[in-house]
Amino acid sequence: MEILVCVKRVPDTAENEIEVNRDGTDIERDDLVYSVNEWDNYAVEEAIQIRDRVGGTVTVVSVGDEESEEILRREMAMGADKGVLLSDAAFEGSDGRGVAAILKAEAEKGHYDLILTGALADDGAGEVGGMLAAMLDRPYASLVNHIEVEKGQPTIKVGREIEGGNQEMNEIDLPCVLSIQTGINEPRYVGIRGIRKVASLDIPVHGAADLGIAPEQVGAAAALVKRRDYFVPDLGAGAEILEGSTEEVIDKLINILKAQGGLK
């Protein structure tokens, strides 16, 4: 089975204090520690497990600048067979539709049975997977937390997490696009030795011309959703932000819950 997994480089919220930048257009990105989007890491693990069961190839792809090569290499150290970086000045400032259009062009260069995205990434739109499926005219299932694949079958079974802790099982035709929910598996640990093993592997870079994308179709100028402001909302009446170390915040929270009768 040929599997393409879309991975995004995102700020690591466990490692950074996230602040809005001075002109209020984005977060302050200088000096942030980045890593692979958590949902995408689950998607790559799932792809590797499927490949190991039924054979095939796992390719990881990212739209980003040259720094995204690092996360592609990390996912290759995890077990992905190939990495492709989609990078071009024309791609900068794309909205979700632009990102999906770039991924679509790359997907059409291969013959992928299965395309996996994360359910959402750092901008939280949860839009790229669905848009990519629509652009490729392929069936799509979102928030997938279980996959059953049988070698040579034209369909696979996918489980979806739905409201109220309920679970849904679907049969979906191949080729298809799935967005993966966290918790579907236990992503394997990637050690320094694994990273070293893939350090010299070639990661091709495809730009707009390689993908047959006219620069005016993507990027900031083509974005149909334009970010106009970026801010931390004012505290609402009655809201209180607890300050202090984790232990202090926990103690304060317990006291508040006890005082409000929420904890005996």
Ligand SMILES: Cc1cc2nc3c(=O)[nH]c(=O)nc-3n(C[C@H](O)[C@H](O)[C@H](O)COP(=O)(O)OP(=O)(O)OC[C@H]3O[C@@H](n4cnc5c(N)ncnc54)[C@H](O)[C@@H]3O)c2cc1C
């Ligand atoms: C400088 C800058 C300017 C921007 N301007 C705009 C703007 O004007 N309008 C606007 O709407 N957005 C803008 N964005 C946001 C950007 O386009 C989003 O990253 C994009 O819309 C995807 O949204 P998301 O992170 O919510 O992805 P989601 O749709 O939540 O992600 C779902 C999945 O899609 C895949 N995916 C998402 N992004 C990528 C990627 N880059 N490479 C590979 N796979 C990916 C991953 O598998 C991910 O798990 C801007 C971002 C930056 C950094």
